[in-house]
Amino acid sequence: MTIENVSQNKVFGGWHKQYTHHSNVLNCAMRFAIFLPPQASDANKVPVLYWLSGLTCTDENFMQKAGAFRVAAELGIAIVAMDTSPRGDAVANDDGYDLGQGAGFYVNATQAPWSEHFHMYDYVTKELPSLIQTHFPVSEVASISGHSMGGHGALTLGLKNTQQYRSISAFSPISNPTQCPWGQKAFTAYFGNNVTRWKEHDASILLSQSTGETPILVDQGESDPFLIEQLKPLALEAAAESYSGRFELRLHAGYDHSYYFIASFIEDHLRFHAEYLFD
Amino acid sequence: MTIENVSQNKVFGGWHKQYTHHSNVLNCAMRFAIFLPPQASDANKVPVLYWLSGLTCTDENFMQKAGAFRVAAELGIAIVAMDTSPRGDAVANDDGYDLGQGAGFYVNATQAPWSEHFHMYDYVTKELPSLIQTHFPVSEVASISGHSMGGHGALTLGLKNTQQYRSISAFSPISNPTQCPWGQKAFTAYFGNNVTRWKEHDASILLSQSTGETPILVDQGESDPFLIEQLKPLALEAAAESYSGRFELRLHAGYDHSYYFIASFIEDHLRFHAEYLFD
Structure with a gap:
């Protein structure tokens, strides 16, 4: 696994x-970014926060x-941000901003043409962490966070890999994708009508079934134009009623x-994750 | 003077x-942005930091x-950022990124075709502040800052308008534009061979002649690829030897x-400017 600094x-x-x-x-060329805090060295490996971005992002x-x-440097936390899908002329795409390149939804697609490259779940949970630990002065201690589609990713990957991520946070996550247009469009394309697979990637369903105790922090703006139709944080909050771990949903008036x-x-x-990364 | 929120x-x-x-x-449509801190209200008008950006920026x-x-909200300072030139299909342009649209250099051009629209000096020092004071809960108290071409702008506008700006700061400013390729190209286009006008917009020359005492803070990265050929902060530091006001140039190893x-x-x-904005 070689990497090239750009x-x-x-x-x-x-x-x-x-x-x-x-x-x-993913069977294609990918780009990622890492923030290494000043404390990081071979003699002092630091924990990593994986950041998963939203639709259209890199x-x-x-x-x-x-x-x-500023705060990551103070706390001594590395941050890794990856692209939101496989990329390139040889990779399937769609005219919509919410499917295909830039919209990988952090799943392993099982339907053609997406199944050839769209394996973001394995990329984020397996290949990328292995590569990061090989090439950088970081420890195996990790947490996960993300925004919108990446908030969905952080919640689902975190809930499904309780030994890998010590804490989970999300901004404005797609909280119940089996019940919203973004999620239904993507899951139909990536999984077909196999609703069992859909449910395996729905944070609200996973949370309601979880026997784990990974702490979770979610922030949501009340003036977010996607709040009602796409994000549905109250479904997540309802699912958290039976959850054994710490769960906090904060609603913020005026924020988008x-x-x-x-x-x-x-x-x-960052300070929430630091509680667990350095525990 | 009407403005439209976008x-x-x-x-x-x-x-x-x-x-x-x-x-x-400027005789064209322009866009600007303002940050209003939570303290700003008609009953509590706040001071303004004008931010001047570099080549290609908006x-x-x-x-x-x-x-x-974060800090502007803590201190109660509004920030105004304007575009870096007149814009639009009717406005003269150049193929280079360092002349024409996106490269106004904060001067009033006197040579055709630039003289029709390129009056950024008057826009930033007169029209825009008047408009800002008319439409927003800000006071007349102001300071000025900028980056690269905008650092040149902050220094030259600040040094030429000592009653208007209480303090000046710059990141990586074009400090001696009469002596560097970016400045020589722009000044030749905007002023022709009138070297007197060139000198009126060279921060190092202005500083060496200044009888003012406006405090100045300059930060410069030592790994900046433009440091030697274009920015020349040591010319500014030499010019500051005779300056009566506070002058500080900080060089930062590794920064670009x-x-x-x-x-x-x-x-x-921001904390430097706050010393004078709230004095």
Whole structure:
């Protein structure tokens, strides 16, 4: 597994770096970014927060706009942001912004033409962490967070891999994708009519069935234009009633779906994860 | 002077808003953005930091990437970011990224074809502040800051308008534009061979001649690829030897020309300006 550095910027005493590599799982070239805090060294491996972005995003949106590095540098947490799907001319795509490239939904697609490359679940939970641990001064200790489609990803990957992620957080997650247009369109394409598979990737269903205790923090803006039709955080909150772990949903008056919302509260998420990453 | 709101996002308890308007000075439609801290109201008008961006930028780069709002909200400072030139199909342009649209250099051009629209000096120092004070709960108290071409703009506008701006700061400014390729190309186009006009917009020359005492803070990354050929901060530092006001140039090992550098030190700039905005 070789990786190629394509950019680096010193920031808050640490480093933001972008890399490209060939993904065996996705069968295409991929780019990711990592923030390494100043504390990271071979003698002092640091924990990692994996960040999963929303529809249309790449590794760059969070790194450029979230304002996360000041606190991550203070706490000594690395952050990894990956692309939101396989990419390239040889990869299937769709005219919609909410399917295909930029819209991988963090699942392993089973239906053609998507099943050839769209294995984001395996990429994020297996191939990428292995590559990160091989090439960077990070430990195996990890947590997961994301926004919108990436909030769905953080919740579902976190709930399904309770030994791999110590804590889960999400901004404006697609909380009940089997019941919203974005989720129904994507799951129909990626899984066909196999509703059992759909349910395996619905955070509200997974949470209601979970026997784990991974702590969860969710922030949602009340002026988010996608709140009612697409995001459905109250379904997640209802599902949490039977959950044994810490669960907190915070609603914020006036905030929307943008990175301005994320920037306003990312410090809380980093300090939340730090409680468990350094436990 | 009417303005039209085109976006708004709640952020850190305040608001980021974008507006379009017809500029009489530039004779075209323009867009600007304002951050209003939570303290701002008609009964509590807040001071303003004007932010001038670099080559190719619009009002969005700083607002999305600088991470300035946390501290601006804490301190109660509004921030205004404008576009970097007149815009539109009717406005002269050049194939280069460093001349014409996106490269106004904060001067009033005197040579055709640029002289028809390129009056960014008057726009930033006169028309825009008047419009901001008319439409928003801000006071007349102001400071000025910017990056690269906008650092040149902040220094030159600040040094030429000592009653209007209480403090000046710059990241990676084009410090001696009469002596670097970017400045020579732009000034030749905008002023022709009138070297007297060139010198009126060179921060190092202005600083060496200044009888003012406006405090100045400059941050420069030592790994900035433009440092030697284009930016020349040591010319500015030499010019400051005879300056009566506070002058500080800070060099930062490892940092480059990007917004990751700006984000790392914007808090220092905001607290520097606050010393004078609330004096």
